[in-house]
Amino acid sequence: xxxxxxxxxxxxxxxxxxxxxxxxxxxxxxxxxxxxxxxxxxxxxxxxxxxxxxxxxxxxxxxxxxx
Numbered sequence: 001x002x003x004x005x006x007x008x009x010x011x012x013x014x015x016x017x018x019x020x021x022x023x024x025x026x027x028x029x030x031x032x033x034x035x036x037x038x039x040x041x042x043x044x045x046x047x048x049x050x051x052x053x054x055x056x057x058x059x060x061x062x063x064x065x066x067x
Contacts, residue, residue, distance in 0.1 A: 006039065006058050036064040 007030075015031035030037075040060040046053050 002055060002057060006061070010037070034065065038062040038064075 010030065010032070013030040014033040038061070039058050040062075041056045042059050043054040044057040046055055
């Protein structure tokens, strides 16, 4: 699953939103008040316009909530 799909599903962060969020999860932090979310990402090689590019892909998600 691409990071953009995950970002849209999670919605806007509750605390410390980044003024100009970029597409790279590895360079951004999102903070949510009611849960801790750990994203596992890998770089996926894709070919765009004949060039090799790398996109972040979320391979696993752990969601922890307070008991």
